[in-house]
Amino acid sequence: MLNHQPHSIEWRADTPFSTKFDDPYFSLDDGLAETEHVFLAGNHLPERYCDGFHIAELGFGTGLNLLVSLAAWRRSGQFGVLHYTSFEAFPLSPDQMIAAHKAFAPLQELARELAPLWGSRITLPDLRFELILGDARDTLPEWSGQADAWFLDGFSPAKNPELWEASLMAEVAAHTKTGGSCATYTAAGFVRRGLQAGGFEVTRCPGFGRKRHMTQGFKP
Numbered sequence: 001m002l003n004h005q006p007h008s009i010e011w012r013a014d015t016p017f018s019t020k021f022d023d024p025y026f027s028l029d030d031g032l033a034e035t036e037h038v039f040l041a042g043n044h045l046p047e048r049y050c051d052g053f054h055i056a057e058l059g060f061g062t063g064l065n066l067l068v069s070l071a072a073w074r075r076s077g078q079f080g081v082l083h084y085t086s087f088e089a090f091p092l093s094p095d096q097m098i099a100a101h102k103a104f105a106p107l108q109e110l111a112r113e114l115a116p117l118w119g120s121r122i123t124l125p126d127l128r129f130e131l132i133l134g135d136a137r138d139t140l141p142e143w144s145g146q147a148d149a150w151f152l153d154g155f156s157p158a159k160n161p162e163l164w165e166a167s168l169m170a171e172v173a174a175h176t177k178t179g180g181s182c183a184t185y186t187a188a189g190f191v192r193r194g195l196q197a198g199g200f201e202v203t204r205c206p207g208f209g210r211k212r213h214m215t216q217g218f219k220p
Contacts, residue, residue, distance in 0.1 A: 007090040016062065016100050020090065021155040025061045025100065029209035032104045034185070035068040037208040042183025042216050043149040046072040051080025056147035056175065058136055058163055059154040060086035062100040067107045067114070070127055074110075084129045085145055087136040089163075094118040136163060140171045147176055150217075152184035157191055166194035173198030176219045187213035 008019040016025045027034035040046065043055075055069055066084055073082045092100075097118060101111040114122065122129040132139050150172055154163030162168075164186075172182060173195065182200060184191065185207060192202045192215055200217030207214040 007092050007096075009092065009096060014103055016092075016096070018090070018155060021159045023155040023159050026064055027209050031064055032068065032106065034208045035065050036072075038185045038214055039065055039151045039153070039183055040068065040072055042205075042214065043151075043181045045069070045149065046076040046078075048148070049073055049076055049078050049082070051078070052083065053149075054083040054085070054145065054147045054177075055149050055151065056145065056172075057084070057086040057151040057153060058140075058168075058172070059152070060088035060091065060131055061153065062092060062097050063114075063118070064100070064104070064107075065151050065153060066129065067101065067104070067110055071107060071110055073126065078126070080126070082127050084127065085132065085143070085147070086130070087132050087134075087139055087143075089133070089135050091131065091133060136171075137165070137168055140168065140175065143175060145175060146180075148180050150176060150180070150182035152182055152186075152191075152215075157186055157188045164188070164191050164194070166190070166197060169194030170198040173200055173219060176200075178219060180219045182215075182217040182219075184215050185211055187211075187215050191215065 009016045010019055015028055057065060098115050120131045154160050157164040187204050195217045196202050200219055203216045204213050205216055
């Protein structure tokens, strides 16, 4: 199990909010559909899945994106292993994560499977998961990995600007394989410019729910 002081949250209409950032952990419209639209479709998944495919993420939150990604992997009939690395400075406790997962009925079987395993690492026949704790501005430059796809899912850039700095976006690009991608729910101009400066070809496209636009990136 995770060994840390749980991040402070409060529940508003069955949605967890960070008290530090006053921001929800997932869309008030439909968190599951948001993840599928922004992070799966935004990275052209699961059609790009293959053995050893590596997803990396800024902002682990409730672990919803991992659940959705693994569920899509299994539905796609993939053989082999999905690799998933997430960077998180303010992790939730396993109990907080499990409580948040109750909102997503289609994921209940998978959520129950992972519930006893939440920790810094999870190893399953089809999953290699690692949670790297600490400020991503410090931990990502030290990471030796290269991702095929990035989920950029920190709290709002207006409330958590540190996780969207140009120098960190450059590190994201540097830790992306050639032909890799990134996606995020935000279309903030400074985020897009940071990704472009790092080497991504950036596209603004339709967002989910109340968000008119989101951002996709491709590393040629």
